[in-house]
Amino acid sequence: MDLTLKVWRQENAKAKGKFEKYQIKNISPDSSFLEMIDALNEQLIQDDKDPVAKEPVAFDHDCREGICGMCSLYINGRAHGPDEEITTCQLHMRKFKDGDTIVIEPWRANGFPVIKDLMVDRQAFDKILQSGGFISANTGNAPDANAIPIGKDKAEEAMDAASCIGCGACVATCKNSSAMLFVASKVSQLALLPQGKHESVKRAHAMIAKMDELGFGHCTNTGACEVECPKGISLDHIARLNREFLAANLMP
Amino acid sequence: MLKFLNSSIGKKFLMSLSGLFLLTFLLVHLILNSFILFDSSGALFNQAAHFMATNPIIKVVEPVLAIGFILHIFYAIILTLHNLTTRPVGYDKQKLGHSSSWSSRNMFILGLVVLTFLVIHVANFFWKIKFTGDELLEHGVVDGVENAYLLVTTFFIDWWWIVITYVIGSIALGLHLFHSVWSAFQTLGFSNQLWRRRLTLIALVVSIVIAGGFALIPLWVKISSML
Ligand code: SF4
Ligand code: FES
Numbered sequence: 001m002d003l004t005l006k007v008w009r010q011e012n013a014k015a016k017g018k019f020e021k022y023q024i025k026n027i028s029p030d031s032s033f034l035e036m037i038d039a040l041n042e043q044l045i046q047d048d049k050d051p052v053a054k055e056p057v058a059f060d061h062d063c064r065e066g067i068c069g070m071c072s073l074y075i076n077g078r079a080h081g082p083d084e085e086i087t088t089c090q091l092h093m094r095k096f097k098d099g100d101t102i103v104i105e106p107w108r109a110n111g112f113p114v115i116k117d118l119m120v121d122r123q124a125f126d127k128i129l130q131s132g133g134f135i136s137a138n139t140g141n142a143p144d145a146n147a148i149p150i151g152k153d154k155a156e157e158a159m160d161a162a163s164c165i166g167c168g169a170c171v172a173t174c175k176n177s178s179a180m181l182f183v184a185s186k187v188s189q190l191a192l193l194p195q196g197k198h199e200s201v202k203r204a205h206a207m208i209a210k211m212d213e214l215g216f217g218h219c220t221n222t223g224a225c226e227v228e229c230p231k232g233i234s235l236d237h238i239a240r241l242n243r244e245f246l247a248a249n250l251m252p
Numbered sequence: 253m254l255k256f257l258n259s260s261i262g263k264k265f266l267m268s269l270s271g272l273f274l275l276t277f278l279l280v281h282l283i284l285n286s287f288i289l290f291d292s293s294g295a296l297f298n299q300a301a302h303f304m305a306t307n308p309i310i311k312v313v314e315p316v317l318a319i320g321f322i323l324h325i326f327y328a329i330i331l332t333l334h335n336l337t338t339r340p341v342g343y344d345k346q347k348l349g350h351s352s353s354w355s356s357r358n359m360f361i362l363g364l365v366v367l368t369f370l371v372i373h374v375a376n377f378f379w380k381i382k383f384t385g386d387e388l389l390e391h392g393v394v395d396g397v398e399n400a401y402l403l404v405t406t407f408f409i410d411w412w413w414i415v416i417t418y419v420i421g422s423i424a425l426g427l428h429l430f431h432s433v434w435s436a437f438q439t440l441g442f443s444n445q446l447w448r449r450r451l452t453l454i455a456l457v458v459s460i461v462i463a464g465g466f467a468l469i470p471l472w473v474k475i476s477s478m479l
Binding site for chain 2: 006008017019074076077078103105108109110111173175176177178208209211212215216217218219220221222223224225227228234235236238239240242243244245246247249250
């Protein structure tokens, strides 16, 4: 496949970025999107005609198997590109056509400043987690696995919430840059289980306060996050978070 | 409490409550208006309008309604202004149509259209009935019941653009409501897989009934006058 890439280039957080166009040839339709960018970078570094190596495009990635949440990229107007419930590392070039122009942008949100090119700083998510996304437990031996019985449906729902990989696609795709889906999944995964129930009021308070403080937008329930989330985290978790928060505030 | 009202969810909480309250008002309003369709002598509608204008309970509800509107508009502005700041550098290419409905992304604009319509509407009827009066209202007064029917129908019959304005206002309202019903309950925490489906269906019915109903009345009055 021969493609034209329109890639966002930005020197550092303070620099003003701009789009750069690149032509790339002979990409296998079976290669992943990130492999295609690897090929682009190779081309930039080893340009036969130009003896001076060009700066490769910086982008986030780690596991490349859809579990770590590191890869990002807003591709042709959609978070993680044109496929359902996948991360960018799981996106394949067969989703594009020969001769296509592909626009590649970083996540754009107040809470996610660009570090360089396509890399963004997602520490805001860590800060939200640090503010309450945990349970306080005594140290010592791990308790017996079946000491606390948990209903199958509850366990399933908590596991669904826990499948959030913190990628930030929800924020990136939201017209308000709201982090509600992420926060909701992190609140739900604990609030649904007996271990997390005790601190759920405190947790909802702290995490919402942090989320507001870090400059994320207000959720208007457009539902775009749920569609673009690679893990299919449900909006139900946002309803639960709202419930937790309202209960925490209105029922002292 | 203050901290709660300053939080994102707190503001949205007031947004949904005031919105749901305004929705109940719309339903009552539509039922009363529909009397125009059922009785072309206007007596039924005039009775209803008279009842609404004089009933003490309505007198109490009126300021509450005004507060509902003010809260809803105030928080809409606050929330929208903040949301305008959350993406300083925009995307070059964005395909949101794939993941969310047009209504849900344009609630503020739809709200503005509805508000503009509301101002016109209040100036047309409510203001005259309540404060300034109008000679049409005095026509054939029976037992102190003003002829609101004549005022309303004359307006629609005389001016096409008023009818068109009302139809546009109704459509904008319908689109606004289409997103709002489930969204309000979601914000209140009242939603899950099952209820989301139910509430979106209810939203569809409510928006069609309300938009269709409010649009039908001026059209009906105008068209039946031409027959
Ligand atoms: S909720 Fe989904 S989109 Fe948001 S951070 Fe988690 S996995 Fe990514
Ligand atoms: S690189 Fe780990 S999820 Fe894509």
